[in-house]
Amino acid sequence: MVIGDEPHRPYDRPPLSKEFLTGPYDEDRLLLRPTADPANLDFTLKLGRKAIELDVEQGRVMLDDGEVITYEGLVIATGAQPRRLPASAGAEGASGLHVLRSLDDARSLREDLHPGKRVLVVGAGFIGAEVAASARQMGCEVTLIDLASAPLDRVLDSASGMAIADLHRSNGVDVRLEVALDHVEVDEGGRVKRSVLSSGDVVAIDTVVVGIGVVPNTGWLSGSGLTVDDGVVADETCLAAPRVVVAGDVAKWPNRSFGGRMMRVEQWDNAIDQGGYAGRRIVAAIKGDALATPVEPYAPIPWFWSDQYDRKIQLAGMPTERAELMQGAVADRQFVKAFLDEDDVVQGVLCWNRPRQAVLGRQLVAAGESVAAARERLG
Numbered sequence: 307m308v309i310g311d312e313p314h315r316p317y318d319r320p321p322l323s324k325e326f327l328t329g330p331y332d333e334d335r336l337l338l339r340p341t342a343d344p345a346n347l348d349f350t351l352k353l354g355r356k357a358i359e360l361d362v363e364q365g366r367v368m369l370d371d372g373e374v375i376t377y378e379g380l381v382i383a384t385g386a387q388p389r390r391l392p393a394s395a396g397a398e399g400a401s402g403l404h405v406l407r408s409l410d411d412a413r414s415l416r417e418d419l420h421p422g423k424r425v426l427v428v429g430a431g432f433i434g435a436e437v438a439a440s441a442r443q444m445g446c447e448v449t450l451i452d453l454a455s456a457p458l459d460r461v462l463d464s465a466s467g468m469a470i471a472d473l474h475r476s477n478g479v480d481v482r483l484e485v486a487l488d489h490v491e492v493d494e495g496g497r498v499k500r501s502v503l504s505s506g507d508v509v510a511i512d513t514v515v516v517g518i519g520v521v522p523n524t525g526w527l528s529g530s531g532l533t534v535d536d537g538v539v540a541d542e543t544c545l546a547a548p549r550v551v552v553a554g555d556v557a558k559w560p561n562r563s564f565g566g567r568m569m570r571v572e573q574w575d576n577a578i579d580q581g582g583y584a585g586r587r588i589v590a591a592i593k594g595d596a597l598a599t600p601v602e603p604y605a606p607i608p609w610f611w612s613d614q615y616d617r618k619i620q621l622a623g624m625p626t627e628r629a630e631l632m633q634g635a636v637a638d639r640q641f642v643k644a645f646l647d648e649d650d651v652v653q654g655v656l657c658w659n660r661p662r663q664a665v666l667g668r669q670l671v672a673a674g675e676s677v678a679a680a681r682e683r684l685g
C-alpha cells in the first residue's frame with residue numbers, strides 16, 4: 307500500500323521548475339507511470355490521505371481520516387517541504403507569493419509568469435536559480451536575491467557560484483548578493499506590490515517566489531520513538547527502527563562511500579536509488595534471519611543536474627574546499643572541475659555542459675581516484 311497526501315498520481319518534480327513552467331511539458335508528461343491504469347496496479351494507492359502518527363511498537367500508522375493501518379514493514383519517504391518566510395516579512399497569505407515544491411505550487415506560479423511581470427526570487431539555490439531562468443524565458447523582469455556572496459553557496463565553490471550569477475546577469479536577471487528580503491508590502495487587494503530589501507532598496511513586484519531551502523517532513527513522527535534530527539536518522543542500511551526504513555529527501559544516514567558521513571540528499575537520482583534500495587531492505591527486514599544474503603550498506607555517490615537557460619550543470623559526489631579546473635574555462639561556462647580532499651583524492655566532479663565527463667566523474671569518485679587519474683580521464 308502506498309499512502310500520499312497529495313491528490314495527484316505520482317509525478318516527477320524536476321520539470322516543475324523547468325519545462326512545466328516554461329510550457330513544453332503538460333501535466334501528463336510529469337506522471338511517473340503515465341500509461342499505468344491505477345485500477346490495475348499490484349498495490350493499493352491511497353491518495354489525498356496524510357499519515358499523522360506512527361506507533362513503531364505496534365507497527366501502526368494513523369491517517370488523518372481516522373483509519374489505522376497495521377504494517378509488517380514501513381518505508382518512510384515523506385520528502386521535504388519548502389521553508390517559508392518569517393511572519394515579520396509581512397507577506398503571509400498575500401496573493402502573488404509562491405513557493406515551489408508540488409504540482410499545485412507550479413500550477414499557481416505558472417499563472418503568474420507573463421511577459422513584463424516583475425518577479426522577485428528570494429534565494430539563489432537550485433530552485434530559485436531555475437525559477438529565475440524560467441521566468442526570464444517567459445519574458446518576466448526578474449530580480450534574484452541571496453544572502454550569500456555567491457549563488458548556490460551550499461553546493462558549489464564560490465568561483466562556480468559566481469559563474470551562475472554571471473549566467474543570470476547575461477540573461478537579463480538583476481542578481482543582488484549579500485542582501486535579504488526585509489519585508490513585502492501588499493496592495494488593497496492583498497497582492498504583493500513592493501519588496502523592501504535589507505539594503506534598504508525597494509523593488510516593485512508583481513510576484514515573489516521564495517526558494518530558501520526545504521525542511522524534511524518529519525512532524526508526523528513526533529512521539530514515534532524514531533530519531534529525528536534534520537531528517538529521520540537511520541543506520542547505514544537505511545533502517546530507522548526494526549521494520550522501518552527511510553528513503554529520499556527525508557532520510558539521513560551514514561554514507562560509507564564518504565567515510566560514514568551523515569547525509570541527507572535532496573536530489574532526484576538519490577530518491578530513485580534509495581527508494582529501490584528501501585524496497586529491498588524492508589523485505590530483508592521483514593524476512594529477518596531467513597534471508598540468506600547479508601544486507602549491503604547503502605553507499606551511493608550522489609549526483610544531480612540543474613538546467614538553467616542553455617546550461618546543464620551536473621555535480622557527481624560532494625564539493626570540498628579544494629577545487630581544480632580539469633577542462634575548459636569557467637568564463638566560457640563550459641568546464642569540468644574536480645573537488646579534492648586533503649590527500650588529493652577526488653570527492654566530487656562539477657560539469658557545465660559536459661555530460662560525458664559527469665558520468666566519468668562519478669566513476670572516479672566511486673573508485674576513490676587521485677587527482678592525477680582525474681586529470682588523465684577528464685582533461
Ligand SMILES: Cc1cc2nc3c(=O)[nH]c(=O)nc-3n(C[C@H](O)[C@H](O)[C@H](O)COP(=O)(O)OP(=O)(O)OC[C@H]3O[C@@H](n4cnc5c(N)ncnc54)[C@H](O)[C@@H]3O)c2cc1C
Nearest residue numbers: 310311319320356357384385407554555572573574577610
Ligand atoms: C521544483 C523542483 C525541481 C527539482 N529539480 C531537480 C533537479 O533538476 N535535479 C535533481 O537532482 N533534483 C531535483 N529536485 C529534487 C527532487 O525532485 C527531490 O529530491 C525528490 O522529489 C525527492 O523525492 P522524495 O520521494 O524523497 O520526496 P517528495 O518528492 O517530496 O515526495 C514525498 C511525498 O510525500 C508526501 N507526504 C509528506 N508527508 C506526508 C504524510 N505525513 N503523509 C502522506 N504523505 C506525505 C508529500 O506530499 C510528497 O508527495 C527538484 C525538486 C523540486 C521541488
